[in-house]
Each structure stands twice: as structure tokens, then as C-alpha cells.
Amino acid sequence: MTCRQRGFGNLKLSWRILAIFFWTLIAASAQTPAQQQQRTGEMVPLPFNSAPYRIGERLTYNVSFSNFNTAAHVELFVAGRGNFFNREGLQLRAHVETTGVVSAALYSINNDYTSYVDQNSGLPFRTQQLIREAGRLSDTSSDYNQPAGIAAIPGKTLAGTSPGTYDLVSAFYRFRSLPLMEGSLYHISVRSDPDQYDVELRVTGREMVKTNVGSFETIATQLRINGNPQANNYKVRIYFSDDERHVPVLITAQHPSGEIRAELVASELPTNAPPVVPPVNTAIVPTPAPIGTQVADGNAVAGNGTFLSGLPFSVGEQLNYNVYLSSVVQPVGQASFQVRARTKYFNHDGLQLSAKAQTTNAAQRLFFANDQINSYVDPTTLVPFRTDLALVEGQRRTTQTITFEQDRGTAVTDKGQRVEIPVGTHDYISVMYALRSFNLAPPKRNAVSLLVNNRPTTLFVTSLKREMIELGGQKIPAIQISLTTDDPQPDKFSLRLWVSEDRRRLPLRLTANTALGPLRADLAIIPTSRQ
Numbered sequence: 001m002t003c004r005q006r007g008f009g010n011l012k013l014s015w016r017i018l019a020i021f022f023w024t025l026i027a028a029s030a031q032t033p034a035q036q037q038q039r040t041g042e043m044v045p046l047p048f049n050s051a052p053y054r055i056g057e058r059l060t061y062n063v064s065f066s067n068f069n070t071a072a073h074v075e076l077f078v079a080g081r082g083n084f085f086n087r088e089g090l091q092l093r094a095h096v097e098t099t100g101v102v103s104a105a106l107y108s109i110n111n112d113y114t115s116y117v118d119q120n121s122g123l124p125f126r127t128q129q130l131i132r133e134a135g136r137l138s139d140t141s142s143d144y145n146q147p148a149g150i151a152a153i154p155g156k157t158l159a160g161t162s163p164g165t166y167d168l169v170s171a172f173y174r175f176r177s178l179p180l181m182e183g184s185l186y187h188i189s190v191r192s193d194p195d196q197y198d199v200e201l202r203v204t205g206r207e208m209v210k211t212n213v214g215s216f217e218t219i220a221t222q223l224r225i226n227g228n229p230q231a232n233n234y235k236v237r238i239y240f241s242d243d244e245r246h247v248p249v250l251i252t253a254q255h256p257s258g259e260i261r262a263e264l265v266a267s268e269l270p271t272n273a274p275p276v277v278p279p280v281n282t283a284i285v286p287t288p289a290p291i292g293t294q295v296a297d298g299n300a301v302a303g304n305g306t307f308l309s310g311l312p313f314s315v316g317e318q319l320n321y322n323v324y325l326s327s328v329v330q331p332v333g334q335a336s337f338q339v340r341a342r343t344k345y346f347n348h349d350g351l352q353l354s355a356k357a358q359t360t361n362a363a364q365r366l367f368f369a370n371d372q373i374n375s376y377v378d379p380t381t382l383v384p385f386r387t388d389l390a391l392v393e394g395q396r397r398t399t400q401t402i403t404f405e406q407d408r409g410t411a412v413t414d415k416g417q418r419v420e421i422p423v424g425t426h427d428y429i430s431v432m433y434a435l436r437s438f439n440l441a442p443p444k445r446n447a448v449s450l451l452v453n454n455r456p457t458t459l460f461v462t463s464l465k466r467e468m469i470e471l472g473g474q475k476i477p478a479i480q481i482s483l484t485t486d487d488p489q490p491d492k493f494s495l496r497l498w499v500s501e502d503r504r505r506l507p508l509r510l511t512a513n514t515a516l517g518p519l520r521a522d523l524a525i526i527p528t529s530r531q
Helices: 003-009 017-029 101-105 168-176 430-437
Strands: 035-037 042-044 058-066 068-083 087-098 109-116 124-133 136-143 185-192 195-211 213-227 237-241 247-256 258-268 320-323 332-344 348-359 370-377 384-393 396-405 410-413 418-420 445-452 455-471 474-485 496-499 507-514 516-522
Touching: 003 058, 042 496, 058 247, 068 168, 068 496, 109 168, 124 168, 195 237, 195 247, 348 384, 370 430, 418 455, 430 445, 455 496, 455 507, 474 507
Parallel strands: none
Antiparallel strands: 035 042, 058 068, 058 258, 068 087, 087 109, 109 124, 124 136, 185 195, 195 213, 213 237, 237 247, 247 258, 320 332, 320 516, 332 348, 348 370, 370 384, 384 396, 396 410, 410 418, 445 455, 455 474, 474 496, 496 507, 507 516
16 A cells, blocks of 8 residues: 555545545534634624625535545535525535545545525524445435524624534535634634534635636635644645635645645636636636627628627637648638537537638648537536547548546546546637636736646636737737646747637637747638728
């Protein structure tokens, strides 16, 4: 047994392995402090902020451990409001699952948690747990006989105590609803049958946190469990978004075998909800591009239907490109991209994004290519659930189908190869449509996970500057973007993209350095007539 395996074995208690952090994260959230100790030592009742309880909010986390980039994923969901068990309340859900090598060889977890809470206080009145751990299956429920509004009882209480008891899931949300003022110390307790924990959370300041999806302004906190030195050795830190929603964007814990990190990789927001944390755009949460100057009316781009909700393009849009090499006068290739109908594809509601590219006669002496890629994507997030590739280069033909299990953090090829990926990973085609929905105002920098040659790579989308470019005799306002990766040579091909500075965010030009010399692909534009 390796040292790494022994390290995992030491964690096999109730929420172990990968997720000692997740346990302590929610345990920390566990019991809502009804009191805040201010620097003067005065205890005052704490407010209840309903922002974290918006119906439809879904948060997804990737959990890494030591050298395992993807050990597990965690999903949190505000599922609905209604009458549950003869009481008005909210339904909160959590799903925790180990993945890849961790699940297959070390420790398997596939658990679901549901908490029914009072909508005015966040206190739970019933919880349910479906536990699937290492071959063990249990389905249990618990009643929390707490009157509605207990957390809002006025008056003062003793330091270190707070009214009401929370389970792990409800505590997570109630913790987010606290003010989290700098220098504050919160005392919380959590019930995780049959144990009760007294947890202390200290707000240590504000920090800029860098994750795979960008940089966040956060409220930094440190977690301790009173009377539990073993848990305190993990030095759990939680970084909350510095806005009213207080989304935990990063949780870290220090295990003897390596660091445990849970990073926010996706955030689905209900309609009219505020963004996660400006200035970051997560790759799978599209935000509409600002409305600006439209490309001239002579634009040869097809598809002028209604824009998809929150997205800068419509079903039927077709973009045609001419591809040039510096050493050849005529176009050496042509490419076409199209947004096809929204319907059922492979038992999923989705959009089909198609791309075709082929060389022209002018390139025959250099090389021959004729490629077709179909990407089937979620119509809201634009992340793919299936990709079909048919690539022809010279005498070699390659076909491949990739099925994405985004909620599980895996991609599976038609040859049976299983690849661990961050939740929200894109393919070659979907990423080009997704980046059009990013905030691209210079000097914004976005990041997205991209599957390249069956390996996830981080693609950095950096807005460099605004400038005018000329296409088809027209001068068009554009934003220049650099596309780099997390590879050892991040800018090996000097990829640069220009997108229009209007609502449609049209990709106007792409340039790259290749083995055959500088390459340029220009959007085909019909020249406007001048009177």
C-alpha cells in the first residue's frame, strides 16, 4: 500500500477521504450563530439574509486531494419552496460523490442529503440522507421539532451559544446568510447524529483567491471545532464571495498526505439573480454581452432569429470563414460554424453546434484536410454532453465520439477510455460559443476547462485591447483576445481572436503561428456599397 493510500485509509470515518474539508465546511456552517461577538464584546442578534436561498441556485465544486486533480465533486441545490410534511419551507439538496481512481480503488461515496428548512430562519424541521459508502447503503430521516422563527427571537444570549440546531446542509446555507464582518468571531454548533459539535469561525480579512475559473475577491475565514484537536489539525479555511450571496468559492484543508481543495467550478443562478462575484465569469454560466455597435448591414452571417435566453446568438446562425497563409495569396481553407435546432439529442434537451473545415485547391500541395465536428450542448450552460469528430488529414481518417458526464466529472470515448475532467469542461466547438457570453471588457481574464487530445487543459481568455479591424471593406470595432493554456508553453501558437464589440460578440478574425507560417481566418463579410 502506498503512502497516499494509507493517507486515505486514515480518513474512513463518516464523511472521510477527499471530503474531510467538505464535512468541516458544512459543519462550520452547521449551527447558525444567532449572535455575533463584536470587538467590544457585546452580543447582538444577527440578521437573516435570504440571498443564499434563491430557488434554482445550483453550486458545483471540484474536490482535489494531493496529486489527484479530481477526487470528487459536490453539488448544492436550492430545489424549491412548498408545503413539506405539513409545514411551509424550502427544500435544500446536496450530493457528494467520489470519482475516478479515488472511487474505484480507494473509497467510494455517492451520497444524497435533503434538508427541509423554515424559509424565514433557515432552521431545519426534517432531514433525509441516502448514504452509499463503500458498499453500504442506508436511507434515514430525522425530525427537528423546532418552532418557526426561533432564530429570530429577540434579545441577548450567552456568548458562544445560539438558538436552534442545524444539520450539515441547512447550516451551510445559514452560515452564508451571516454578515461575515471582518474581525468577527462566530460560535456555531452542529448536529451530525449522534454527535454535537461546537464550531468557531473567525473572519480573518479579505483576500484575492485564484482558482481554475478565475480570480475572486473573497472574505477569508478560519474554522475550528472546540475540543477537537484532530479536526483542528486540518486548518480548514473557507473563502466566501464578497457580495450578498457569500458563495464559498474555495475551501482548503491540510491533510498529512496533501492539501484538500474544493473549488467552485459552476454556478447556475435563478432569473434576475446577481452574478457570482465580479469580475469573474465561470465558464458554464453565460452572461449576456453588452449591447453596442452592430456589424454593418452587409454582414453575410445567416441567422437573425430570436436570441437564445442570455446568449448572444440565435438558432440558425451560420458563420463562414476564409483561411489564409502568409505564403499563399488565395484562401487555403474554408470553415463554417452553425447553430442548429434546439430539440432532443441522445435523450438530452440540447443545441447542436456544427463545424466544417476543409482545404481548398490552393492548399493541395501543402496538405489536405476535411473535418466535421458536431457538439451537442446544454442550451443554458453551453457545456457539451456529446461530441462527434470525423477528421481527415491526408490519407489518415479519425473518428471519435466523446460522451460527457458533466455532473460526474468524466468524459468517456467510444473506445472506452474514461477521462477525469473538471465539471463544466468544453470541447473545441462549444468553447468558441461559450466565450462569446463572457465579460470581455479589457483587461478581463476568464478561464475555462477544455478537452484537448483526451486531456483537460485550462484555456485562459484574456481581453487585451479595443481596436478597429477591417473586413470586407468595413471597419468594425473589436476586442482583441489572447488564447493561452496552462501547458509549459502557454502561448506556443500565439493564438489571437478578435470579436465584435456588439451584442452578438461575433468572432471576426483568428490568427496563429503554425509550422506552415502565420495563419489567419477571417469572417466572410459582404462589402457594403458606398454611394
